Amino acid sequence: MDALTDLLDGPRAHGAFMIRSMLNPPWSMRIQDEAPLTLVAVVRDEAWVIPDKGAPVHVRAGDLVICRGPDPYVVADDPSTEPQIVIHPGQRCTTPDGTSLSEAMDLGVRAWGTDPGGRAVMLVGTYETRGAVTQRLLAALPPLAVVRGDTWRSPLVGLLDEEIVKDEPGQEVVLDRLLDLLLIQTLRAWFSRPEAEQPGWYRAHGDPVVGPALRLLHDDLAHPWTVADLAAKVGVSRAALAQRFGKLVGEPPMAYLTGVRLAQAADLLRESDATLDAVARQVGYGTAFALSTAFKREHGMSPQEYRSGAATATTA
Template identity: 35%
Template structure:
């Protein structure tokens, strides 16, 4: 695994959902705050995203927008005043395409891919915490090529509903989420894009995330990163915000919480997968970090 994959896997639960909507004329629809993450892709036309408490965002053909905290928002054909926002139709009306206005076949139609992911926010990787309320990824020539391919594939599957689409669509939605976050990190603004762009910190994180159960030490990790122990400690701590071994302990226990939530593996197996030699040592560390036992945590997550 790697940092982005682990960060997404730790919070994602259940199956994502999506639908394809085509509307025209004057329209305005509201999506209530959601305990997860939402996204929109403009396949055709243009519209406006009006997030609660945020600035309006103009969306054009091919634009992608991610709302990683499920922020309530309105989508409309044009910027809307307060009265129009209050009268916005619930998004559920869109699922059947019954939105007032001209025929969707008319000129000026807008076609959207809309979806959402269920997320467990109890233990969130700082990379996910740093995502802004609205991540706007404009469609620019040569930018985010893999994201464009995922959007095209998802749009095709939703439009055709061919054999195997029940498997293909959720998989493509997971891929889309990874590509949206990857595209945000590539923009280079923020702590974690800087972390992943630093050769020393990134190499150390790759090593830790690829083999969480290994008997890591500062010396061994420094060798993996190709620097001295002092250099690793200084750069990693400055960028990540905690020393390498402290990060390792925190992530081992966070990943263990994901295993307790998503699997029925016995405690000894979970302990072994995250680098603890005995269930007792693991339980002690887990209780110290979470304030509850692994068994109680698993029961609460069921």
């Protein structure tokens, strides 16, 4: 397993919020739902995505946009259009003064907007809980990532466009899996762009020394790795591996491994009911105490406190 495969194995939509938006200009929506990740596929016409911090980004039909929360942003037909719609946590929809728009903009099964024949059409999929998207993935992304339609091709957008308005048995599961697949394809396309601000581990993936070392680590996090072990496996000296790994990845091999182990532990605590001992063994710590010590140093709280906080947030 390479580092990107490990990262992309994270999205797990479960009852994700999905909708087909159809709008006529002028239109503008302020998104402040605090969702960790939202994927927008522009099917028809064009739009602007305007983060609170950063420059507006123009997107056209065929483009895909990944918005990393929880910071708010605006999606509009034009940067000068004032928001008429506000999307709150739980996907509650109001005017800026708080008047509900839920009924007024309901156009049918997972269809929403101002006009069923609206000029602008977008498919929106939102991962509403952090349990659905790993912290490692969120940390690897900028607040706004755009994959241009002329740089890639996929049948998934068309398939999702057909399926999103259906109301058939098992439809929610079908849509969840389509959303996961589309997000993974979009992420892979975004990370592979020459101009992408790629994490160090991504750039190092193709290196003949560091790439295999990264794959070894991700293949077996529980193994009691040392730099000497890794160096022997990839056929270089310990010093050569340490120097090359640090230069390409940006941190020493064991520091990288610790970060991945603790991130994986956080995901397991959030997403499963495994005991702390079981989590510790799975990510390479001999005892629950050893994991607790390292986890508290990294996250500022114990694993039990982290799990309780994640459960409370998911319930809310």
